Amino acid sequence: MSGPLTIFDKPNSYIGKPVDRPDAKRLLQGRGKFVDDIQLPRMVHGAFVRSPVAHGRILSIDLEEARGVPGVIAVYTGADLAEHVTPYVGVLSHLAGLRSAPQMPLAVDVVRWTGEPVVMIVATSRAVAEDAAALVYVDIEELPVATDMERALEPDAPVIHPDFGSNLAWERTVEVGDPDAAFARDDVTVVERTFRFGRHTGVTLEARASVVEYDPSEDQLTCHYSGQAPHMMQYIFAKHLGLAEENVRVISNDVGGSFGIKIHTYGDEIATAAAAKLLGRPVKFVADRLESFLTDIHARDHVVHGRIAVTQEGKIEALAFDDITGIGPYSMYPRTSAIEANQVLNLTGAPYALENYRANAKVVFQNKNLMCQYRAVGHPIAMAVADGLLEDAAAEIGMDVVEIRRRNLVKDDAYPCVSATGMKLDDLSHHKTLDLLIETMDYDAKRAEHAALREQGIHRGLGLVSMIEVTNPSPMFYGIGGAPIASQDGATIRLDAGGAIHVSSSVTEQGQGTNTILAQVAAGVFGVDMDRVKVTTGDTKTTPYGGGTWASRGAGIGGEATLQAAFALKEQVLDVAAVILQAKVEGLDIIAGHVCDTDGTQRMSLSDLARTVYYRGNELPSDMSPELVATRHYRVSDFPFVFTNAAMAAEVEVDPETGFVKVLNVWAVEDCGRVINPKLVDEQIRGGVVQGIGGAFYEECIYSEDGQLENATMADYLVPMAFEMPDITVAHVETPTKTSVLGAKGAGEAGTGGAPAALMNAVNDALRPLGASIHQMPMTPERILRALGTV
């Protein structure tokens, strides 16, 4: 390295350091502030009567007895709230042809999924509200259901929204090159598979929760909200409850897990806000676990028929697939449920140089809970299909799975380039990550070990995935489609009289460590110690306007805004310091809370400087009016997304007697650009991998044919527990994105998006010598045994 020190290698930089999270202390003392911890004077509680059937016409609702329960304050039906809330429709204009029906917070006339809220009871306690809810009698005439997404498209299927004529919500086809000709060539091997991805859900440990208060004297609605996108919710509450946007404040303090579940608009939450407004008093609604399973958005639910053609040399000549995904009876508002299928079209095979590609996606209405964005939107499907087909093809032509990847992955020096589906890609490192992965896992030794173990009847397998990950979305994601979702974020940094700095940012914290990395960036760039930085996020009243946290954008977008604001504040401070110290600005710096000469000699403390500005302005020239506060906003502009990449591998042992699969190892090599805090990034990836393991082996929302969710308790819906989880090895390649100074991309989706593919490939590697294979997730013991033909 030569040249002057940069912000990344200066002695007072925190970027790249594994610093502890300052907010851990609070959480470890039980002093977190989650929504359900809030108690307000005169606060009342909401509970809901929910539809017991998947499809039906509401004939009558008898509220008589419920109203008579002592402690009941109000009872609302769908018709009652329809007078106070405008309907919402989950479509985006750039997803041409996407359709959805207007939705109301509580069902009006027709119920369309089991668990849809029908009546809201507000009472002095949740227990009383539930007592009353149990006394509501809703007479429902059951209608035929469309639950199976493939059958829902058949001409004789019951149509959920009769005006639409069919259950097709959206369809998109992408075609590049001439896939038919490529598949027809006689020098290629064609592998064809059907993949099934069950529904699963977020199971945030803290359920969805809100406490909404309304002050009629000022027409002010304040929502304490367990969510990820406060400014989006501010707009939604204002628009649909008829309030001025500036009179709505959304506060998201500690959030107990989100994973994309908490970026959507839920009827029970809008109803809670409406009730608060109607009653003029605080209303709390916290979903119980049953309500979470029934109504938190579900994810995945795809059937994909895929084909790949490879030459004997392992070159991919064509990739094609048809995806059907079931989204429930509506497209979720405001992000839409079509985004996942769209991502599948965009991402499948994107790490590879593809000339011939065809993909079709059909997004289908059905009488199940709504399906929408959850961590790693579309990624697990895209990665499992492409890399599943690729590894199966490798086996067919007798090529090693690493070798076939090396022959097809886009070269690390080929960027910028455009993927088959037109995605602009830059700063990716598929080969470097793959090489590091092979080295980290000691690939050849593992292969040899497995071969030896197979002789002893032990069935182990290795599976890999090379993936790209969508992060740092630009306005081309939602803004272009007309959704009230900001892709830019802002940061305000001010120097306080005591010499500390205060950062206020529109990105939010749900445990991933946003507040810490913002503090790291601000402290290092501006020049104070970490403990002199206070960070505020999650409050529409006090933070700059922005998108919040979703699609792995906190560090990449919020971090860059913070970096730019810190530069700007530093410039202001040094301008004042130069005048006070009679020095040249270029000769000054800020290190460890002091204005210094560039050689490090301390000249004055920041608190001295700030006190002079704030209290003793008389000491400054009269034409000088310093501002010790700066705001900067940042958005990605030249790319629709800043993609990242990763290579992962899994090692499993399959027990053919029981169908149980033990995950022995997962290795992940990620390139998320500049790593701001390795400790936090590694845990993001591990947490993501474990959610991926959940999707691959355990988690599934199981519906009966008539649309009943049959495993809506934590005892019946399996999630990964400490005992079954392996240790997960994480390593990094750092290719900073050129779109920002900070160079950070996201790291939140990788594990969840990539691990399932690696795991399925590993299981198939173990099953192959037994003449079996599986292409359905979760890979339950029963399904493994079915694949083996033993049940």
Next chain:
Amino acid sequence: MSDSKMISVTVNGETTTAAVPVRQNLVDFLRNTMGLTGSHVGCEHGVCGACTLEVDGAMVRGCLMLAVQADGTQVTTIEGYGDRAAALRDAFTARNALQCGYCTPGMLASAVEYIEGGGAADRAAIREHLSGNYCRCTGYQSIVDAVCDVIDGASA
């Protein structure tokens, strides 16, 4: 439907007498009546472990015990662990063994139980012991690391 009964319970060393609905569970009583919101609720059916706390020296699920059953007992919540959890709190911080922190109070309670019970720095045993506590954010590994760190530190 909401009959009440007087109970007297010592929570984190402080004795309180209160009228509680007989159907109220202990964790709701602690959170809503006592204002001790450190114990969390994740499922209210005894599966997730978020509500884990100590009653008369034994670990219980705060959601599976009624407040009236706690009459006359000594209850310790996350707010009352004090020095008993100090080393674990440091290790959790150093290992980033928490993200959203929602599972953390219950996780700490279970980890304290393991360590005070003489548990070894054996990863499989620790994983097994913590298997009643869901964490949806971390991959559990950092939690296991943190518990090992404390045990290794204590035995060193």
